[in-house]
Amino acid sequence: MNEGKIGVFDSGYGGLTILNGIRKALPQYDYIYLGDNARAPYGTRSYEVVYDFTLQAVRHLFAQGCRLVILACNTASAKALRSIQQNDLPGIDPARRVLGVIRPTVELLGDLTRSRHIGVLGTPGTVNSHSYRLETTKIFPDVTVTEMACPMWVPLIENNEHTGPGADYFVKKYIDTIMERDPQIDTLVLACTHYPLLMDKIRLYLPEGIALVPQGEIVGTSLYDYLRRHPEMQTRLSTGGSIKFETTENPEKFNPLASLFTGSEVNASHITL
Numbered sequence: 453m454n455e456g457k458i459g460v461f462d463s464g465y466g467g468l469t470i471l472n473g474i475r476k477a478l479p480q481y482d483y484i485y486l487g488d489n490a491r492a493p494y495g496t497r498s499y500e501v502v503y504d505f506t507l508q509a510v511r512h513l514f515a516q517g518c519r520l521v522i523l524a525c526n527t528a529s530a531k532a533l534r535s536i537q538q539n540d541l542p543g544i545d546p547a548r549r550v551l552g553v554i555r556p557t558v559e560l561l562g563d564l565t566r567s568r569h570i571g572v573l574g575t576p577g578t579v580n581s582h583s584y585r586l587e588t589t590k591i592f593p594d595v596t597v598t599e600m601a602c603p604m605w606v607p608l609i610e611n612n613e614h615t616g617p618g619a620d621y622f623v624k625k626y627i628d629t630i631m632e633r634d635p636q637i638d639t640l641v642l643a644c645t646h647y648p649l650l651m652d653k654i655r656l657y658l659p660e661g662i663a664l665v666p667q668g669e670i671v672g673t674s675l676y677d678y679l680r681r682h683p684e685m686q687t688r689l690s691t692g693g694s695i696k697f698e699t700t701e702n703p704e705k706f707n708p709l710a711s712l713f714t715g716s717e718v719n720a721s722h723i724t725l
């Protein structure tokens with residue numbers, strides 16, 4: 453049965469780190485992962501373009517039978533989520549849901565920071581939206597948020613250069629800069645789903661005692677709690693434990709790098725949005 457899957461959408465590969473976290477917390481459900489790799493990256497695109505592309509992906513996943521779609525992309529969560537939830541979902545199907553990754557991450561931060569100073573590393577689109585600062589202020593008004601765009605990190609990862617010595621310069625540069633801006637930071641959020649692949653290098657240049665927060669496990673735990681609180685959605689989801697991968701790019705290009713993110717073989721289908 454195709455109806456009842458959970459859709460996970462990202463502009464490219466990074467959302468696979470979110471998918472990993474979700475499947476770890478909720479392995480019993482059926483999933484479709486959609487990467488809009490042919491039009492990536494989203495991080496430098498305008499609000500209007502990100503919204504249009506994201507809505508196309510959501511509609512596609514709904515047509516595939518998804519009852520719930522996770523925007524596993526910080527840029528899409530920052531620029532498109534609210535408009536889709538408020539303006540589009542009521543007309544498409546009020547019983548379906550679209551959720552993002554920013555709110556679940558922010559909700560955890562208050563428990564992590566002792567100094568009440570956090571840093572956010574993300575794409576230019578996420579940082580320029582100030583979504584993390586705005587959401588954090590709503591929940592934890594006493595927390596200071598310093599945001600930093602890292603425009604070179606995604607290209608390094610998607611060109612498989614992130615493990616080489618050339619990546620060290622750009623990792624150190626951004627870490628040093630954000631710590632100079634606020635030396636009191638004790639919690640650093642990786643607000644791009646690609647960035648967990650750089651965690652080993654980031655830790656090399658991060659001062660001791662600073663918590664490094666990737667999003668996959670956070671979103672998985674948050675979704676587990678969401679479904680527990682919303683049994684009406686939980687009962688609509690199919691539980692075959694399957695996973696289907698789709699990409700707007702050539703699968704022969706997508707599959708090898710996607711396999712690097714998932715840690716297992718990926719065989720994606722090509723789709724057009």
